Amino acid sequence: MLAEKLFKLKSFQRQYEALLILSVSGIIPDLIWETQKENLVAAIDWNNVLGIASALSYSDQNEHLDAALRIAQTAISEDGTSVTQKEGAAVILQSLTNKPAIKLAIERGRISKDFEEHLPLPLKLQKLRSDFENSITLGDQTISLNKFQTRVHNSYLENDAISISAPTSSGKSFILCSIIIEELLKGNRNIVYLVPTRALIAQVEDDLRKLLDKYRLSSVNLTTVPQYDTIQYDSNVFVFTQERLHWFLIEHKEFRLDIIIVDEAHKIEDPYRGILLQQKLEEVISANPKVKVYFSSPFTSNPELLLESISIEGKSEPINTQFIAVNQNLIYCTQVPRKSSLWELNLSLVDKVIKLGTLQMTDRPTSELKKMAFMSVAFSGNSTGNIIYCNGAAQAEDIALVLYDKLSGEPPASQRVKLLIDLVKKTVHSDYRLAKVLERKVAFHYGNMPLLIRQEIENLFKDGEIKYLICTSTLLEGVNLPAKSIFIRKPKRGSRTHLNQSDFWNLAGRAGRWGKEFSGNIICIEPADWQNPPNPEKKKQKIIRALDIIEAKQGELIEYIETDTPRAIAETRQDLEFAFGYYYAKFIQGSLTERTNLEPRLIELFNNVRERVQLPNEIITRNPGISPLAQQDLLEYFRSKTTEAESLIPVYPEDENAHDEYVKLVGRIGKTLSAYPAQLNTSRSILLMNWMSGKPLSYIITAAYNAYQRNEKYAATKNIHVVIREVMDNVETFARFQFAKDSSCYVDILRFFLNECAREDLLENIPQLNLWLEFGVSQKTHLSLLSLGLTRNTVVELSNYITNTNMTKEEALKWITEQDLAVFGLSPIILEDIRLKTTKLVN
CATH class of the missing domain: 1.25.40 (Serine Threonine Protein Phosphatase 5, Tetratricopeptide repeat)
Known part of the structure; x- marks a missing residue:
């Protein structure tokens, strides 16, 4: 050639x-x-x-x-x-x-x-x-594409399922969103856009909202809330995680779906969420045989595996491209011996390392944090577009503080940054470190932060008003936050797991802002000291389904079931819990065959389980992440309390006895469905009550901090910075995930039990806990406001002035348009959130 x-x-x-x-x-x-x-x-x-x-x-x-x-x-x-x-x-x-x-x-x-x-x-x-x-026509507009996007579009026209693999910044999201618009322009469609984490929902929703407005598709219902109003829409676009899709399918079994897009589809390998994703895809395809499925994943070697994982009518095609959008420079930085402030920079290529020269730091980097902070300033010349990757929220804040001190001569922040500082102090805490470091154009970003604040940080960084952004592994989840340079040192996912080569290059893919820079820099600080040194040869990631990993280690699953799925093990091995639910659901549906050497043994075990479980199959399949044996334990507990049936019903979070009732509820679930530490029942119940009742995050943080300060055991160690991170983490991991899942199962079994003991009169008193926990609100009006695309921060602020707790989405929109919002004294950032999300809906 x-x-x-x-x-x-x-x-x-x-x-x-x-x-x-x-x-x-x-x-x-x-x-x-x-x-x-x-x-x-x-x-x-x-x-x-x-x-x-x-x-x-x-x-x-x-x-x-x-x-x-x-x-x-x-x-x-x-x-x-x-x-x-x-x-x-x-x-x-x-x-x-x-x-x-x-x-x-x-x-x-x-x-x-x-x-x-x-x-x-x-x-x-x-x-x-x-x-x-390399162009397509959407409505009356001509859209230019790159070669990769053209290939995807041509395949879309010819196939019912495609699986895309392409590097970061190649334009995967743009072409998928364009396909959605093309389909909506053709006629009525119901489309699901699946993302692996909540952090990605708002980003995709915002991209789609702009396109719907651009092509005058105001009648399309775009929502991220798995609650469908009785008012029917001709076309719907749902942006869900796999958990939200699960809840939607439970309540809307007959709802027709035309297209499902799976973004970051390589996450099918995640230990338990990957299993749930596989299960939900199978359910959607089974119920909608003509549904079109489009997978998207970054730079993988076997995108065809995703197509093999589903059974779909019609033609399919994998697309594995080498498209290059920006050049990336892999640069190794090492300290010059005997000169701690002088660093040597080398360009690392597949076949050689080329010395570029040296950088002189203005101060000695006497700690690991200072090495990262000082290098980012020295390399960039204090310009914009710098991301510093760190191994957790606490480290992100510490690096930000070092940079804050380093940049003492930085000119004052812009008015937009000052507005964010005010919002941070009000919605989180006046002492939150983010408010301080923003003064010098530094910010940190992690998944547990309030969405509205995280979005504004991203906007300010993209516009160059924040120069340095310290990020955690949220970047690995596909968050679109490209940078001119990304600085990395001994990278881990969290505090323990060192990044493998696939994760490293997924992270490094953020270096290079297509259309804003000609190239991007990946600065590796002291790479020889890393457990997994970066390899300049970009090897494509091989997708391995979580279920395939389970089958390869089938002895673990067999032992788990044979020992009656111990709750303590389930807490740390959610992959086994979800795998049990996945295979048992196939068993009761009659679709578990003996095609592998695992399945015959499972069939034998499941025959025994079926004899012990007295719950309807529907309840078992509604709760795939909880062992059927644990579900049966809860039913038996209920049966022992037949005379106290009413006391088993969760109360509304504003109930006068809510505190005691939620302590008991957390305790019941923690002894049957899960293995919660009993000593946390009280603090967790307070968190749940405040979260579901729509209390501001600042209120929840202050309440937790004050509680710690009243306890001599924690007063010294639980400072406000620790408490802020702890509360954010508890909200995300316990309230919005674990307890939302467990309480949903609790409610299902409770409904069955009340019917069984002829107490149907109590059914209408059972609250909709799972949605309340997922979104942090407990009124229909709140959920309707959220379905408009507003953030929880904005909804909480608006709810102070709304008396009707039962508004539909349309009624909530009408209420907003009739208000003079200026009289409420809301933050300009919140007002902008409302304007962006509602003006286009009205027009």
Whole structure:
């Protein structure tokens, strides 16, 4: 192949190495260059390398495309190249269908906006052909696509199921959202967009809301709340996690679904959520045989596995692309011996390491945190677009404080940042460290933070008003937060699990803002000290289903069932709990076969379980993450309390006896369905009451802090910073996940028991706990406001002025439009949240 021959030419490789050093060194402001710039420029024949890059741009090999993009962007950026050479580089970008890079070059004045007029006729015709082949029409608008997106769209037209694998920043989300719009423009559709975590819901919802407005699809119901009003919509788009899809399917069994999109689909390998995802997909496809399924995952080697995991009518196709949107520079930083403030920078390639030069820090980095903070300032020259990856919320705050002190001379923050500071102090706590560090354009970001605050941090970072953003593993969940540079040192997922190569490159994929930068930097600090040093060879991640891992270690599941699924083990091995639920559901449906050596033994065990479990199959399948044996234990407990049936019903969180009742409720569940530590029952009951009743997070935090201060045992250790993180974590992991799941099962079994003992009169008193816990509110009006897309912060603030607790979505929208919101004294950020989410609905 011509491209491969040209790429391997020694003369080209010599020039390309010089060009690489030139392009990377040139974006590090204070670098002390190892090789002088004039020597690098002298080694490059621009006409020669541009000619070769033109040939490489038509290759399908990753290294060829990366080189073509690198050459084109460097030629455009260098002052020493001629106008003709820059325009030739722009033609290469056109061949790569990289229009954002061309737009960036025009914005920076590197090429003229009318450069195409100067091109020879054959190149003009080539461009017209490329534009035609890589564009689609949505409504009355023509949308430009890159090669990867075009391939996805063509496959969508021909297939009923596709599985996409492409690097971060290749435009996966854009083309999937465009397909949704195309389908809605064709006619009435019911679409589910699945994301693995709550952190991604708001991002996808916001992208779709903007597109619905752009294409005047105001009649489409877009919601993230798994509660469907009696008012029917012609078309619906639901943005759910797998848990919310589960709850939706329970309540709306007959609801027709036309399309299901699974974003971050490689998460099917997650120990327990991956099993639930597999189960829900099977249910949707079984109930909707003609449903179309689209999977999306980052840079995986076997996207076809996802198609093999489902049984769907019609044609399917995996799409595994090498599309390169931005160049990425993998840079190793190591301390120069005997000179602690001088650091050597090396560009790491697959076959070699190239020394770029050194960086002089202004202070000695005497701790691990300072190494990360100081390097981010020294490397960036205190410019914008810097993400620092850290191993947990506490470390994120500590690094932010170091940066705050380091940037003592930073000019005052903008008015937008000051508004966020005010909101943080009001909605979290006046002493929350985020409010302090924001003053110097530093912020931290982790999944447990309130959504509205997290969204505003992301917006300010993208707009350059926050320079340094310290992030946790939320970035690995697919949150779209690209940066100019990402700084990493001994990365872990949480405090224990070291990142593997797949996770590292998924994280590193955030380096490089397509359309805002020509390249992105991955700065690895002291990589030789990492447990899993970064490998410059980007190997595609192999998807392994969580169920396949269970089957490979089937002895663990067998032993778990044989020992009656001990609750203490279930607390730490949710994968076994969900696997039991998955296989048992197939067993009672008659679809568990003997195709593997695991299933015959399971059938034998499940025959015994079925004899012991006296609950209807429907209840068992409604609660897939809880052992049927544990569910039976709860039923037997209820039966021992027949004369006290009414006392088993959860009360409303505002009930005068709510505290005592929830202590008892947590205790019952903790002894049957789960294994809660009894000593936490009281504090957890207070958390649940406050959360469900819609209390502001600041109130919950202050209440917890005051309680600790009254206890001599904790007064010294539970400072306000520890309590803030602890409360946020408890809300997310216990209230919104574990107790929401367990209490939903409790309510199902309670309903069965009340029917069994002829106390149907009590059924209407049972509250809808799972939704209340998931969303942190307990009124229909609250849920209706949330379904408009408003954040909980905004809903809590508005609810102070709403007396009707039973509004529908339409009534809630009408109430908002009739108000003079300025009189309520709300934060401008909250007012903007309301404006963005409701103005388009009204129009």
